[in-house]
Amino acid sequence: MERAPRTSRFPVSGHAVNGAARLTERRNLMKRLLTTTVLAASVALASAGYAAPEDAKNAPTEVTPAQQQSRPGMETPDDMPSTALEESSPDVLMTRGNATLPSGTAIAAGRVIGADVVGPDGKNLGVVDDLVFDANGAAKRVIIADGAMFGFGGKMVAIDFDGTSITRDENDDRMVRIGMTAETLENATEFDKSPLEKTGGELASSYLGREVALATEEDGTGEISDLILDRSGAAKYAVIEYGGRLGVGGNRTAVEFGKLTAARAEEPVKLAMTLDELRQKPAFFYSEEEVPEAGEM
Known part of the structure; x- marks a missing residue:
């Protein structure tokens, strides 16, 4: 690239100056230009800092693995049990002997409901009241209860x-x-569930x-204690408790969510499995620490 004549880029006074004086003047001019550029960049960054939370109100909170390491509460490999590191597993459950446990991709709906909801500024905005499923059994919306205790009037809001x-x-x-601020959540339309x-x-x-x-009346009944979702929100398994009396001495296993037959709210959900078939399935545990020794199972 051809350079412009020096006299046009770095004009000097009309009287004669020697080479050293010209060099000094050019250096001073470069310093002034650099200072102006830095100041402009600083103003732009400051403006972006104030605008970012507003722009990110309704955006998904996507983070990179490197960002996860610097954000409190984010799941990282060091924070999760060793068994949960099998991210390449095609399923949300993994088997350990005669036990099944959630993999690193699993989300337990029962533990999401009631969880704290935090905004982009790290402030607590409320709690998760519920999850809304579509016809295919995938969570599409999260219902947030801001609660009167948080100063927003105790209403519910549903977000994607x-x-x-x-x-x-x-x-x-x-x-x-x-990615919503307290103000945005407060002004959102109330959701009636x-x-x-x-249904x-x-x-x-x-x-x-x-x-x-x-399957039959002789097999008795069980109870759904949890739903296991994948990262996309799709319900993959229902955790079934069975065989106990008054909540004592029962067993727990996970069955494919698709095996449940839909029913109205006041009716039991049907599962075409016998009690013996449930007993043959591996027991379900939330972590390796819960799994008893081989002789105790």
Whole structure:
């Protein structure tokens, strides 16, 4: 690239100057230009810093692995149990002997409901009240209860599941991050979930604690204690408790969610499996620490 004549880029005064004086003047001019550029960049960065939270109100909270390391509560390989590192597993459950455990991609709906909701500024905005499923059994919306205790009037707001990031806090409890500020959540339209409560299949809460009718009356009944979702929100398994009396001495296993037969809210969900078939399935545990020794199972 041809350079412009020096006299046009770095004009000097009309009187004669020697080479050293010209060099000094050019250096001074370059310093002034550099200072101006730095100041302009600083102003631009400061403006972007104030605008970012507003722009990210409704955006999904996407983070890179490197960013996860610097954000409290985000799941990282060092934070998760060793068995949860099998991210390449095609399933959300993995087998350990005669036990199944959630893999690193699993989301337990029962532990998301009631979880704290945190905004982009790290402030607590409320708690997760429920999850809304579509006709295919995939969570599409997250219902947030801001609660009167948070100063927003105690209403519920529903946001897209894709706009959330489900992580863990310092106590290893589930936490949900969203890209909405407290002001945006406060001004959002209130959500009424009561019509969904009557259908018996559109809310996560309509499954939790639900009675399960097994193949025959002789097999008795069980109860759904949790739903296991994948990262996209699709329900993959229902955790079934069975065989106990008054909640004592029962067993727990996971069955494919698709094996449940839909029913209205006041009716038991049907499962075409016998009690013996449930007993032959591996027991379900949330972590390796819960798994008893081989002789105790």
